[in-house]
Amino acid sequence: MHNQGRSYTELSAEYGPSVDSIRNWVKVYTVHEVDGEKWTQADVNALQKENAKLREELEILKRSAVLLSKYN
Numbered sequence: 001m002h003n004q005g006r007s008y009t010e011l012s013a014e015y016g017p018s019v020d021s022i023r024n025w026v027k028v029y030t031v032h033e034v035d036g037e038k039w040t041q042a043d044v045n046a047l048q049k050e051n052a053k054l055r056e057e058l059e060i061l062k063r064s065a066v067l068l069s070k071y072n
Contacts, residue, residue, distance in 0.1 A: 002026050 001011060003026070008019045017025075028041045 003030065 002008060002022065008022045008026075011017075011022050012019045015022075028045075031038050031040055033039075
């Protein structure tokens, strides 16, 4: 509704959540197109979290490989 021209204040008065909450929801769930793919900030946040986990797992595997190479 905000993207169709309604203000945060108007939406807050009509539906109850604070202006800041509505602003944050719009920020998180607005769809952006990148290289033909559509993403929301929520999608980006989930991918960043997954990326951090995978980097940590990779670091653990690298350390394991170093330790195993010392005993072979």
